Amino acid sequence: LFLFTIGYLSNAQSIEEIRTAFHEVVLNPDSSRSFYDLLKEIENPTPTVKAYQAVSEAMLAQVVWNPFTKLSQVSKYNRQMEMAVADDTENIEIRFLRLSIEYNLPSFLGMSTHMDEDIMKIVDGMSMMSQMSINPMFGRYIFYFLKETDLCTQSQLEQMKKSFEDATKKGG
Numbered sequence: 001l002f003l004f005t006i007g008y009l010s011n012a013q014s015i016e017e018i019r020t021a022f023h024e025v026v027l028n029p030d031s032s033r034s035f036y037d038l039l040k041e042i043e044n045p046t047p048t049v050k051a052y053q054a055v056s057e058a059m060l061a062q063v064v065w066n067p068f069t070k071l072s073q074v075s076k077y078n079r080q081m082e083m084a085v086a087d088d089t090e091n092i093e094i095r096f097l098r099l100s101i102e103y104n105l106p107s108f109l110g111m112s113t114h115m116d117e118d119i120m121k122i123v124d125g126m127s128m129m130s131q132m133s134i135n136p137m138f139g140r141y142i143f144y145f146l147k148e149t150d151l152c153t154q155s156q157l158e159q160m161k162k163s164f165e166d167a168t169k170k171g172g
Helices: 002-010 015-027 029-040 047-063 067-087 092-104 115-128 136-148 154-169
Strands: none
Touching (some): 047 092, 067 092, 115 136
């Protein structure tokens, strides 16, 4: 799996490939350095790619051993993610990326302040998934994460599921 991930990351070009690489890194954090290296080479990134670049900083913090380096990586993540969100405030993929990192950050860092806001944007924006060129498989991934983490109410999950189903019927 590790060799597959490294090979896959070295050839990633499109947002779909970056999404797949992100999922692979979530499953195998040892490939965080390759994910980071791949994303830092992208010139003129879109807001979504900027968000993935920010995430690569946070994921790199998982595999470095020095606590000061970990904190530095998370601080870089925070600054970069704020810029990505500011560039595209309605993008549910960017909001999901921030939410997933904030959910996993230790609470004592005080960097998990946007979770409720991001959940609302994701729930409300799921119907726009096809217009944002989000693959239905990634949409399912977002839904699964929110369901498994118990971050959403049952009502929010039902709204999101209906929006997701409607969006995929329309051509997403």
